[in-house]
Amino acid sequence: YVILNPLKAKKEMDMGLRHNKTDKTDAYHLALIQRLYHHPINQLQSQTYKQLNALSRFYDQLTADLVMAKNRLHQALQSTFPEIENLFSSAKGKNYWQIVVRYPHCDLVRREDKKQLINWLMSLKGIAFKHALRTADKLIELAYQAYPVVSCSSIEVEQVQYYAHRSLNLSDQRENLIARMVKLAKSLPNHDLENLESIPGFAQTTAVRVLAELGDLRRFSNPNKINAFIGIDPGRYQSGEMDSNLSITKHGNAVARKLLYRAIGQIDNAAKTNPCHIADYYESKKLSSQTKGFKKIAIASIHKLIRTIYALIINDQPYDYNVATHNQKDFSRN
Structure with a gap:
């Protein structure tokens, strides 16, 4: 079966100029948008x-x-x-x-x-x-x-x-x-909790709650889909010569978004004794950008954190600062 975000379903169902809402037309339009857009089948997670x-x-x-x-x-x-x-x-x-x-x-x-x-x-x-x-x-x-x-x-x-x-x-x-x-979490057939705890600043409470809110990350094909899942994907407005980025959509998991936002502060505090490439990025952006608010920098840091978490889970490996900084340099060259 397919699980659709109610807001997304409503937007896709609003096709004509006239909007008649009945149970019969709702069922018809739901079937129609599935035939048109071929939404992926829901991937079941373990109990x-x-x-x-x-x-x-x-x-x-x-x-x-x-x-x-x-x-x-x-x-x-x-x-x-x-x-x-x-x-x-x-x-x-x-x-x-x-x-x-x-x-x-x-x-x-x-x-x-x-x-x-x-x-x-x-x-x-x-x-x-x-x-x-x-x-x-x-x-x-x-x-x-x-x-x-x-x-x-x-x-x-x-x-x-x-x-x-x-x-x-x-x-x-x-x-x-x-x-x-x-x-x-320790009963799961993987090392997800241990890998999350290896991130500097991630205490056991933060790690297990992030795992609980994000679920099995293997069901996502790339980190950008996790961004959309928690609602930190930015909007865009383009008309004629005007082209600007809007604020984040906030159309996702608000609890996970709050946890990851607070985690950036924890990572930054822990970086004094336990270095992390995310904290390096956060501090460099704060120093170089005097006009940009700290919240925007924190959201950009969450993007990096999500990519890091996704890589650790998919590759089943703990966090390593040297590996992370090396991959960062390779990514920037490409």
Whole structure:
């Protein structure tokens, strides 16, 4: 059978001047455009890729829920203990949320014995005695700086504990989903996950989610079709002497597009210790083009990243900076 993009089918079905829409004419025109354009038969993917994609979308939903929970936690803390958000470099993480659950109000810290506070902090993951002592001192200092709007028995305290608990649970669920996705990806009869992880800046989470969203890349005949699949293929407008490139179409997989856009930043950051030809291209374009926005440069870098990913999957080989730069020079000569 054939799977058509609904927008593409609509454009191809609009043939005449008059548009009459009925179930009968829709069926006729769908059959007609297939006879005229000979759309390729859909290539079935294994059930594993479908499961990976479903888990990736669930992960995306949990991420949105986590962002909402963190925003509501921030709002609730403004009435009870807003200064606690300055305890660590960022107001997130399992240790931070566990501290908020135990001390949702600044008065609870003021009443706590310092030794008990230090001992409890040492029970958290990754906190030794010296770290616990510094954290306890800072927490007590922040508690005495705070001026709460409500008392310890207010409903706002329950809200703080609820959203801190929810953030912890959502974080655990996301980790569990990634573990399941990695297990599924490793069960595939290839080394796709390992090859993606070999790209500098690609952590396991990024690699397995890119694999889940793009699916089996062997079903694409060339990298340009992957560009169209995720919607980063540019449009073009030409009329008379005017010829200009339009923005990207965005008619594809928005989740994959977002993942790859963020991956460019990760690759660029990792290039300080782990070189990558994509980061070299990204930095050179930023330096040479003062007028072009960084987003346009990032999109151009995504094109290079997709070609790299496609080559690694098709050839079943890990990333090698020397090979990539050598191929880049050969490509530019041709």
